Amino acid sequence: MATRDFQEKVVLITGASSGIGRAAAKAYASQGAHLVLAARREPQLQDVAREVEALGVRALPVRCDITQPEDVARLMRETETAFGGLDLLINNAGLGLYGPVEALGEAQLRQVFELNFFSLVRVTQAALPLLRKRAPGSQVVNVSSVLGHRGLPLLGGYGASKAAVNLLTESLRAELAAEGISVLLVSPGLTETEFRDARLNAEGWKQEAIPLDAMSAEAVASAMVRxxxxxxxxxxxxxxxxxxxxxxRLVPGLFDRVARRIQNPAKKAP
Known part of the structure; x- marks a missing residue:
């Protein structure tokens, strides 16, 4: 019989309407967890709720724009009313950005950092009182990217936002350790989701299909559960x-030369 390691746990996932968030909802539900599903697209959110409820768990879909403080406050109120507390927070919502640093617009950078970093901080701060109710043993899971560990050409704006998440995660982990709240970092590589289609592009730049195999959102979700x-x-x-x-880490100079070759599939739009 399959184990259900998260039986009766409450998991809140941002960006839950598609991609990694949707796959994570189903993965934790299959382990017995109840879900709080947060995203802006309500019809898709309702679909995910139905999918996880079919697995025998409860789902609370909450239309929420995490860039808006009042939405985040309402999300936490509804979570507390429905479940009393929170066992896992999965900060998954994110936005990509493509183009050379010299072409990135300040408004684009601010939009990416607002969602990828500032909103993650906002949601985490708001969720901490609920996580403390279930401590020790509660968790914060921050979804980053391999690009938060090493910058690549034409992806510097996005990578910078994820590097900020990585450093914040390390600090938060140390701050919450004494309370028994674990802080985890999951960094996917190229993943087959809607993420690339929704990504912002610097003016005049667009990435063509790249010749790399992408992992599935389900594979990322399975790794997250593990x-x-x-x-x-x-x-x-x-x-x-x-x-x-x-x-x-070992040969940064050599990898700099490799990185310059990685931008080969990129072309400036005519």
């Missing part, structure tokens, strides 16, 4: 991603 179960502080996904991070 990390939660084992309380693994840091998980870097895909073999190329792990090689990239290791190479950057």
């Amino acid at each position: 990390a939660s179960r084992r309380k693994r502080r840091e998980t870097v996904l895909t073999l190329p991603g792990r090689v990239m991070v290791l190479a950057n």
